[in-house]
Every structure is written in structure tokens, then in C-alpha cells.
Amino acid sequence: MDEKSSVHYPQDEMTTMLIPVTIGCPWNKCIFCTMYKDDEYSLVPMEQIRQQLINGYKYTEKVFLTGADPLYTGHSKMMSILEEISKRLPYCARVASYASIRSVSRFSDKELSQLHHAGLRLLYIGFETGSDRFLKLLNKGHTREDAIREAKRLEKAKLPYNAIILTGIGGADTWEENARETARMINQIHPKTLITMNLMLMEGSGLSALVEKGEFIPAPRIENLLETRALLQNLDLDKRMEFDTTHPSNLIKIRGELPGDRDRLLGEISKVLEGN
Numbered sequence: 192m193d194e195k196s197s198v199h200y201p202q203d204e205m206t207t208m209l210i211p212v213t214i215g216c217p218w219n220k221c222i223f224c225t226m227y228k229d230d231e232y233s234l235v236p237m238e239q240i241r242q243q244l245i246n247g248y249k250y251t252e253k254v255f256l257t258g259a260d261p262l263y264t265g266h267s268k269m270m271s272i273l274e275e276i277s278k279r280l281p282y283c284a285r286v287a288s289y290a291s292i293r294s295v296s297r298f299s300d301k302e303l304s305q306l307h308h309a310g311l312r313l314l315y316i317g318f319e320t321g322s323d324r325f326l327k328l329l330n331k332g333h334t335r336e337d338a339i340r341e342a343k344r345l346e347k348a349k350l351p352y353n354a355i356i357l358t359g360i361g362g363a364d365t366w367e368e369n370a371r372e373t374a375r376m377i378n379q380i381h382p383k384t385l386i387t388m389n390l391m392l393m394e395g396s397g398l399s400a401l402v403e404k405g406e407f408i409p410a411p412r413i414e415n416l417l418e419t420r421a422l423l424q425n426l427d428l429d430k431r432m433e434f435d436t437t438h439p440s441n442l443i444k445i446r447g448e449l450p451g452d453r454d455r456l457l458g459e460i461s462k463v464l465e466g467n
Contacts (some may be wrong), residue, residue, distance in 0.1 A: 193256060197230055201315050201353075201386075202438065204255040204287060208280075210243055210271060211235045213258030218293065220330050222397030223357075223390060225343035227259050235265055244279035251280045255287050262294035266302045273309035287313040290352070292333040295341040303348035313383070314345070314352040321376030322369055325361045329398070335376050338453075342380035358418045358441075359390040359410035365411060366418035374425030384433035385449075387422070389440040391413050412442050413467055419443070420460045423453060 200209060206415055215230030235258075254276055262269060288311065295316070298306070320326060321335050345352050354377065361369045377385060392399055392409060401407035410418075419436060428450050437444045443463050447456050 197227055198257050199226055199259075200255050200257055201289075204242050204253075207253040207255040207287070208247060208251045208258050209255050210240060210272075210276075210449055211258060212240065212256045212261040212288075213264060216259035217263045218260070218332055220332065222328075222330050222401070223360075223393065225393040225396045228395065233279055234268070237268070237271060237275075241275055241279075244275055249280065250282045254280065254283055254291075255286050259289060260291050260294050261288045262290045263297070264272055266298055266305070269306055269311070270309055273306065273311060277310055283310065285312040286310045287315065290314040292316065292318070292338050292341050295345060296337070300344060300347060303344060303350055307348055307350040312351060314350065315386075316342075316352050316354060318342075318354045318373075318376070319357050320360045320369055321373035322361065325365075325369060325372075329360065332429065335372070339376060339379050342382070346381055351383040353384040353386055354380070354386070355386045355388060356422075357388055357390045358422075359413040361410070363410050363414065365409040366414040367421060370418045370421035371425055374422050374427075378425075378427050381430045382432060386436055386438065387434075387436045387441060388438045389442070391440050413464070416442055416460060416464055416467070420457060420464070423449075423457055423460070425448075426453075 198209065198211065212235055213232065214235065215232035217232050219227055219232065256272065273286060274467055276286055317330065318338050319331055323335050326334060342352065355399040358369070390410070392402060398407060403411065423434070424451060432449045433446065434449050434456060435446045437446055443460060445456050445459050
């Protein structure tokens with residue numbers, strides 16, 4: 192693996208063993224992201240992955256597969272990696288990974304179920320928004336219906352996933368629309384955790400270029416709070432789900448279980464809004 196290549200992982204995986212599976216992003220076209228901009232997409236050789244596992248701590252309990260979208264390597268490669276983890280790290284109870292709606296769609300229902308049974312127990316997926324208008328604007332590469340369809344297939348395979356969404360994704364004065372459309376999507380699926388992040392303007396991104404041209408006006412931070420509150424208010428859940436805004440990009444850091452903690456979470460957001 193190139194030592195200069197980017198390695199990213201969720202904050203909840205800070206103490207997890209990291210195993211590089213891919214370098215770069217197979218899509219790399221989202222106009223808001225530069226995380227893998229300078230990395231040419233490639234696969235980490237299986238022998239290199241095997242050597243890392245051989246040298247790993249035998250009693251490791253959690254593994255996170257790094258790369259923008261390890262599932263894009265395909266069913267055969269993923270099964271080989273999971274089997275090798277099971278062999279080399281017998282106490283590992285959970286393998287997690289980033290994934291995309293596009294990569295999930297490449298697997299059959301049977302293959303998704305096989306991944307789960309082989310040890311893949313959590314996916315972090317960038318849903319970003321439930322608005323087709325904003326998905327198209329940001330060149331995300333999937334539609335709302337694509338997201339709902341693939342999420343339901345993961346649920347059928349009993350493969351848990353965290354849904355990552357972005358507040359402020361539509362720019363200024365769009366918080367009500369985005370909250371409504373995103374809640375409309377989430378109400379049809381059942382992620383393990385709904386993770387909110389505030390859209391951040393990354394230098395060198397296509398979105399930054401639109402801002403410079405005056406074609407995109409970033410949402411004020413207060414609107415991100417209003418959007419988070421509106422999202423919570425519009426969620427109509429029939430199953431338990433964690434709600435997490437503790438990412439560093441967010442103005443407010445709260446976490447709780449829905450639907451039980453909804454009033455508490457709304458109250459904490461209202462306190463911050465009153466203070467602003």
C-alpha cells in the first residue's frame with residue numbers, strides 16, 4: 192500500500208483494527224468530496240491483507256476495512272477477506288466497512304446474506320439526502336429510490352448499516368425541503384444509526400468552484416440546526432434507531448435512541464437555537 196494514500200474511518204472505529212482493502216474511491220465524482228481526490232483507485236493485494244492479519248493481535252474483536260468502498264471489490268474478494276479474518280483473528284466478532292448504494296447493488300440477495308454470515312456485521316453508507324434534486328446537484332451517483340431499494344435488501348439479508356446524511360446539502364434556504372425529503376426516505380428504511388454531518392466546503396472541490404461562481408450559497412450554521420430539528424420532528428419510526436450528531440462538523444453534539452429519546456434530543460437542539 193502506498194504510504195501517501197489517504198486512510199479514513201468513522202470516529203466510532205477509532206479503536207478498531209484497520210485493514211486496508213482498497214486505495215482511493217471507485218466513483219470519486221461527488222462534487223463536495225476531496226477525501227480521495229489524489230488517490231488512483233486500486234485494490235490492495237490479497238497477500239498484503241493476509242500478512243497484516245497474520246501479524247495482527249489474535250484477540251482482536253473488531254476490524255474495519257478501509258478504503259472508500261471496499262464492497263466494490265466484489266463478492267469473491269470480500270468473502271476471501273472475511274474468511275481470512277475468521278481464520279487469523281478467531282475472536283473477531285464484527286467486521287465493518289464503508290459502502291455505497293452503488294456497490295451494494297452489485298450483490299445479489301444471496302451474496303449479501305453470505306457476507307453477513309461470513310462476519311460482515313456493519314456498513315457505513317453515505318445516503319447524504321433523500322432529495323433527488325440535491326443528489327443530482329452533488330453528483331452522488333444514486334437516486335432516493337435506489338437508496339431505499341438497496342437499504343431494504345440489506346435488511347432482508349440481516350446486514351446492519353448506518354445511514355450518513357448531510358445537513359446543509361442543498362445550500363442556503365433549503366433546510367426545510369431537505370429535512371422533509373430525507374425524513375421521507377428514512378421513514379421507509381431501518382438503519383441501525385442515523386449519523387448527521389454538516390456539509391463542509393473542501394478546498395479544491397467542485398462545490399467550492401460553484402461557491403466561487405456564486406452558483407451555490409452555503410447554508411448558515413443556524414440553518415443546519417433548524418434542519419436537524421426538522422428532521423427529528425419528521426421522523427416517524429416503528430423500530431429503534433440511534434440518532435447521532437457527534438461528528439466534529441456539527442454545531443451540536445447529541446446522541447440518543449429513537450423514538451424514546453426524541454423529546455430530549457429536540458429539547459437540547461431548542462436550547463442551542465434559543466442561545467443563538
